[in-house]
Amino acid sequence: xxxxxxxxxxxxxxxxxxxxxxxxxxxxxxxxxxxxxxxxxxxxxxxxxxxxxxxxxxxxxxxxxxxxxxxxxxxxxxxxxxxxxxxxxxxxxxxxxxxxxxxxxxxxxxxxxxxxxxxxxxxxxxxxxxxxxxxxxxxxxxxxxxxxxxxxxxxxxxxxxxxxxxxxxxxxxxxxxxxxxxxxxxxxxxxxxxxxxxxxxxxxxxxxxxxxxxxxxxxxxxxxxxxxxxxxxxxxxxxxxxxxxxxxxxxxxxxxxxxxxxxxxxxxxxxxxxxxxxxxxxxxxxxxxxxxxxxxxxx
Numbered sequence: 001x002x003x004x005x006x007x008x009x010x011x012x013x014x015x016x017x018x019x020x021x022x023x024x025x026x027x028x029x030x031x032x033x034x035x036x037x038x039x040x041x042x043x044x045x046x047x048x049x050x051x052x053x054x055x056x057x058x059x060x061x062x063x064x065x066x067x068x069x070x071x072x073x074x075x076x077x078x079x080x081x082x083x084x085x086x087x088x089x090x091x092x093x094x095x096x097x098x099x100x101x102x103x104x105x106x107x108x109x110x111x112x113x114x115x116x117x118x119x120x121x122x123x124x125x126x127x128x129x130x131x132x133x134x135x136x137x138x139x140x141x142x143x144x145x146x147x148x149x150x151x152x153x154x155x156x157x158x159x160x161x162x163x164x165x166x167x168x169x170x171x172x173x174x175x176x177x178x179x180x181x182x183x184x185x186x187x188x189x190x191x192x193x194x195x196x197x198x199x200x201x202x203x204x205x206x207x208x209x210x211x212x213x214x215x216x217x218x219x220x221x222x223x224x225x226x227x228x229x230x231x232x233x234x235x236x237x238x239x240x241x242x243x244x245x246x247x248x249x250x251x252x253x254x255x256x257x258x259x260x261x262x263x264x265x266x267x268x269x270x271x272x273x274x275x276x277x278x279x280x281x282x283x284x285x286x287x288x289x290x291x292x293x294x295x296x297x298x299x
Contacts, residue, residue, distance in 0.1 A: 008254040013032035013044065018079070021283035024089060027072070028080035028132040028144045029274050032257070037270040040144075041071050041078040041130060042242055042255035042263075044109035046235050048148040053228055054172060055135045056087055057149045059106040059141040066091045066290055069143060071107055071128060076254045076273035080144055085208075091290040093207040098200050104147075107165070112241050115249075119163045122216040127162040128251070131234045136186060136193060137174035148172040153183030154227035156216035157201050161174065163216075165224035165234075166201060166260035167227050168194075182224045192219055 012033045019025035030040050038044065040058045048054040050162060060069045060080055068083040068090040075081070083090040092100065133149065141147060158166045170180045170269040174273030185243050186194055198219050204210045222230075240246040242253055242261045253263035 011045070011048075011146075013038070018277040020278070020281040022067070022082075022089065022286055023284040024082070024084060024276050026082060027075075027277055028069075029077060029277075030079070030144065036267060037077055037274055038137075038257060038258055039078045039255045040080070040106070040107075040109055040146075041073060042110065042238075042253060042261075043257040044146060046108060046110035046243045046275050047230075048172075053172070055108050055149050055151065055153065055169075055231065057106050057135065057147050057169065059104050059107055059135070059143065059145040059147060061101045061105040062143055063102065063104050063140045064100045065268045066094065067286075068092055071130060074250045074252050076252055077256075077270060078252060089287075091287070092204055093294050094292065095200070095207065095294045095296055097205045098196070098204075102196060102200055103135070104141040104171075106133050106135070106138075107131060107147075108133055108231060108234075110238050110242075111231060112238040113163060113165065113234055114237040114241075114246065117237060122156050122158060122163045124158055124161055124163040124216075126234075126237070127159060127164045128249070129164075131165050131167060131231055134197060135171055136180075136190060137171035137177070137260065139169075139171060139174065142266075150177060150180065151227045151231060152180055152186055153221045153223050153225055154230055155198065155201065155221050157217070158214040158216060159199075165230055167231060168195075168197070168221065183221045183227075184223075203296055203298075206296055261287045 014031045016029045017029045030038050032038050046057055048056050059184050069080050070083055071078050107130035115128040118125055151169050153168045156168040157166055167253045170177050242258055244262050254265050258264055260269040
């Protein structure tokens with residue numbers, strides 16, 4: 001679509017916190033190597049190495065933590081913020097034996113699961129978010145870390161009637177990354193991990209009174225080629241979004257690097273959006289309920 005995305009082969013990003021952690025005003029903004037504020041949704045390139053199908057991923061939730069941090073798709077510059085439910089900060093429930101998230105959880109930038117597009121395989125519309133990833137590498141990443149990933153496969157979760165892909169990936173810097181090239185390698189080298197992943201996504205909303213999540217393909221993981229095709233399709237949807245060829249709805253497409261995008265803003269406007277937020281301050285307390293264990297008798 002002719003989009004010019006200013007990017008270098010070697011890219012580095014830093015984060016800047018605003019507000020008080022563990023409160024509703026907490027935000028994590030992103031800067032590129034030039035010190036310019038960028039959107040993790042729109043400005044960080046999808047590809048780290050397009051020829052090798054190596055992608056970037058934004059880590060929203062480090063492994064073993066439970067604060068449900070996410071790219072704020074409706075806010076200017078899309079910082080990370082903690083999701084809320086009924087006015088309260090959201091922490092994912094610990095459903096035994098799973099403590100917090102069991103992988104580094106995040107999203108691939110410059111992707112969009114189009115809510116106007118009915119997926120041919122799942123028969124459901126997209127969930128209006130970037131595509132999600134579960135990094136199975138050994139390293140516990142930090143919040144807001146940008147990593148390079150190999151795609152290994154995907155799980156098609158149906159969340160309240162919407163397609164919500166969960167792409168299984170491994171950090172390319174993982175010592176064992178060369179041994180992982182497809183979903184069967186995960187099954188062979190990390191036995192039980194895929195079963196635990198399906199279990200986690202099936203159960204994590206049950207303590208909130210919701211039914212088990214459902215899955216396309218009878219909960220089977222699709223392979224690397226299928227997953228890469230799906231990621232690339234969501235990139236095409238994102239291109240239409242950022243070009244104003246698809247309805248954005250409540251999404252905020254403000255960006256600083258997609259030069260052909262009608263949403264591309266000046267450095268001054270980006271600075272103003274960040275400076276409108278509270279200064280970084282002392283963390284608030286984490287509610288004791290965040291450490292509560294739930295036990296579920298699966299049927």
